[in-house]
Amino acid sequence: MAEHFGLHPLAVEDAVHAHQRPKVETHGESLFVVLKTARYVDSDELVEIGELMVFVGSQFVVTVRHGEPSPLSGVRRELEAHPDLLSIGPSSVLYAVIDKVVDDYAAVIAGLAVDMDEIEAEVFSDQHANRAERIYKLKREVLEFRRAVRPLEEPVAQLASPVTGLPVDRRTEPYFRDVHDHLRRDIEQITGFDELLTNVLQANIAQLSMRDNQDMRRISAWVAILAVPTMVFGLYGMNFEHMPELGSRFGYPAVLAFVAVVCTGLYWRLRRAGWL
Structure with missing residues (x-):
């Protein structure tokens, strides 16, 4: 496929080996986009991070996915249900893929919010238990999620801006701006989660100290x-x-x-x- 579509060797190497930061690169008249996918495994309180690479040319779109998060089976059906958007071409496919990834972030945020509410209630309950291990584990997952999501803001902003000179159809700019707004909102929520977990951890430590003083x-x-x-x-x-x-x-x-x-x-x- 790389030979048939003339994909750049360095981009192909990145797509095969993965472990890349979210980015947008231009190779001649084609684009190479790296996305971080995510899903929340509620039973383990684990944010599972994957990678999705997208090659976009004037007549083709090639995706390479690493990991289970953000399957793309529904993206084609969604595009076919909107022929006006699909008629724009490969740029609309790129928008639909990024929109799918960002929508999945919202599901992860919802799962994290439920578990954070549980932890907060447990810390301030009458039960004398140390929740530090669970808090720290969830905080680590939030940090991993934040590192996956936050770097994507700049590439999406580039796709939504007419002054970057990227080879994308200008008719998709409003769609990319909408995705960018959702992404910024997600980043703000994730940052809020990190700060809240820090405060809850400090409160848990303070309560343990008070209980130790009372026991002494x-x-x-x-x-x-x-x-x-x-x-x-x-x-x-x-x-x-x-x-x-x-x-x-x-x-x-x-x-x-x-x-x-x-x-x-x-x-x-x-x-x-x-x-x-």
């Missing part, structure tokens, strides 16, 4: 209460012969009453202070 105060309070009987009973457990209190008839109940009063007083004061 509670432990310290009980240690202080138990120190009183430990000290008193330890004193009378030394088995000395000459201890004045040992000869008292009411010594034993008096000591027990003293310990009980002191421990009760400490418990009451510490509870009022919020340590128990």
